[in-house]
Amino acid sequence: MEKDTSNMIKRAERFQMLLIGEGLVVGGIAGLVIVLYRMILECAGHWLNQILAFCRQNPLRIAGWFLVLILLAWLVGRLVKYEPMISGSGIPQLEGEMTGKLDQKWWRVLPAKFFGGFLCLLGGLALGREGPSIQLGAMVGKGVSKGLDRGTTEERFLLTCGASAGLAAAFHAPLAGVMFSLEEVHKNFSVSVLISVMTASLSADFMASTVMGVESVFQFEIIRALPQEYYGMIVVLGILLGVMGAFYNWFTLKVQFMYRRAKRLNVTQKLMIPFLCAGVLGFTMPQFLGSGHALLDYLTTEDVLLGTVLFIFAGRFIFSAVCFGSGAPGGIFFPLLVLGGYIGGAFATVCVQYMGLDMMYINNFVVLAMAGYFAAIVRAPLTGIILIFEMTGSMSQMLTLSIVSVVAYMVATLLRSKPIYESLLERILEQQGQKTAMERGQKVLSNYVVLQGSKLEEALVSEIEWPGNCLLVAIQRGSDEIIPRGRTRLQTGDVLVAMTDESNVSAVHDEMERLCREEYGR
Numbered sequence: 001m002e003k004d005t006s007n008m009i010k011r012a013e014r015f016q017m018l019l020i021g022e023g024l025v026v027g028g029i030a031g032l033v034i035v036l037y038r039m040i041l042e043c044a045g046h047w048l049n050q051i052l053a054f055c056r057q058n059p060l061r062i063a064g065w066f067l068v069l070i071l072l073a074w075l076v077g078r079l080v081k082y083e084p085m086i087s088g089s090g091i092p093q094l095e096g097e098m099t100g101k102l103d104q105k106w107w108r109v110l111p112a113k114f115f116g117g118f119l120c121l122l123g124g125l126a127l128g129r130e131g132p133s134i135q136l137g138a139m140v141g142k143g144v145s146k147g148l149d150r151g152t153t154e155e156r157f158l159l160t161c162g163a164s165a166g167l168a169a170a171f172h173a174p175l176a177g178v179m180f181s182l183e184e185v186h187k188n189f190s191v192s193v194l195i196s197v198m199t200a201s202l203s204a205d206f207m208a209s210t211v212m213g214v215e216s217v218f219q220f221e222i223i224r225a226l227p228q229e230y231y232g233m234i235v236v237l238g239i240l241l242g243v244m245g246a247f248y249n250w251f252t253l254k255v256q257f258m259y260r261r262a263k264r265l266n267v268t269q270k271l272m273i274p275f276l277c278a279g280v281l282g283f284t285m286p287q288f289l290g291s292g293h294a295l296l297d298y299l300t301t302e303d304v305l306l307g308t309v310l311f312i313f314a315g316r317f318i319f320s321a322v323c324f325g326s327g328a329p330g331g332i333f334f335p336l337l338v339l340g341g342y343i344g345g346a347f348a349t350v351c352v353q354y355m356g357l358d359m360m361y362i363n364n365f366v367v368l369a370m371a372g373y374f375a376a377i378v379r380a381p382l383t384g385i386i387l388i389f390e391m392t393g394s395m396s397q398m399l400t401l402s403i404v405s406v407v408a409y410m411v412a413t414l415l416r417s418k419p420i421y422e423s424l425l426e427r428i429l430e431q432q433g434q435k436t437a438m439e440r441g442q443k444v445l446s447n448y449v450v451l452q453g454s455k456l457e458e459a460l461v462s463e464i465e466w467p468g469n470c471l472l473v474a475i476q477r478g479s480d481e482i483i484p485r486g487r488t489r490l491q492t493g494d495v496l497v498a499m500t501d502e503s504n505v506s507a508v509h510d511e512m513e514r515l516c517r518e519e520y521g522r
Helices: 005-013 017-053 059-083 091-100 106-123 130-147 152-171 176-184 191-212 227-263 267-282 293-301 306-325 333-354 357-379 381-392 398-414 420-431 500-516
Strands: 444-447 469-479 480-482 495-503
Touching: 005 130, 017 059, 017 106, 017 130, 017 152, 017 191, 017 480, 059 106, 059 333, 091 130, 091 152, 091 176, 106 130, 130 152, 130 176, 130 333, 152 191, 152 444, 176 191, 176 381, 227 306, 227 357, 227 398, 227 420, 267 306, 293 333, 293 357, 293 444, 293 500, 306 333, 333 357, 357 381, 357 398, 357 420, 357 480, 381 398, 444 500, 469 500, 495 500
Parallel strands: none
Antiparallel strands: 444 495, 469 480, 469 495
């Protein structure tokens, strides 16, 4: 099918209805893929426990398990060499593709990420399933796009649908899937995107719920909402989470940098480091292994001493960074929630001992800290609030979740800590020499929102120095679509529809984002 400019614009007029059907297809397929991924990861965790129990009975078996771990590291290294885009969580790679800076081969990423994640969890690495699930879902969207012979513009919508479906199916959190894909991946809240993403997310969640059940991920016992007399503690917790979130980003990038500086080690040898660490921990501190779900259950159901909470937090913090920095296929999404929960547990324990907090509210602070830590690290507070609400199944915390997330977000921003996925994407682009992967000749439509206080607010179209190789084809204002002319005055909230060649997407995206966000006088 020839994707000339006129056909693309005509098709874009019917995007809203077309994308609902395509979102349903993407959500269904992505939901199936993520269900299979969750099932195989659960098997990996179960088999790991059985293997460790079996090996503890004999020193020779322990030595044999270390040999198996070396083999697992070698296999994962081969997968990463085969497809480098499976390294890490996969979310930065997706964001790079959305801005035209990367081009993933979906048919290679899907199987390599799937089995790479399984091997890492079988080895006991402290990595999560959510980032890989988002990348797998997005690659399903790209595969559907290629199969239906869609253009690059439509493909981006399907990538967003797939990402939403991936998170929804991974955590039984359809609303969080929608919010994350819009807030972090697509960075746009247009109606066309919203409806299609909701369709994909709900269909994926239905698929996952049918197979895996409808219970929330966490079964925390929240006895009652936190009284207002303790709200001052929430603000203090938010400040602490903002500082700790900034430190987490710095430390994660520092460990990754140290791996990169070890040039004498190849990919496989670097991966052997976390696998061998997991082997040692498996026979000394097995609770440090895996995603960490059992650690949160332990924290919220047992009376844990402050020293124990701090020890577990420090151990998981370091081990998670060692695992993720190596480039192993796996996410930091869930592990950072575990770390946030332990910060909240430690903070609440201190408040119980020295500030008169009732012990019944410790779990409240665990939940609050998970959302605040996520907001400080990822810089997506709305996603964090909705995600924790869906994962815990409790609405009593919505106000306090909002307070702690906003405070943590502000503190991390004031400390000039970049969002972690943005920093990780910059590292990937550095390794690739900042080269844009898009070299095909299609035309691409992209949407940009005029923000309050930007240069575009109340400006005439003719007054703006638009990026080269870019054509402003439409302005969406509410339900109206305006054909732009020189005397058209832009307003806050306008969605600008710009068309450019695929080879120029990256440069045009960065310049349009700057125009829509940059304030006068800067």
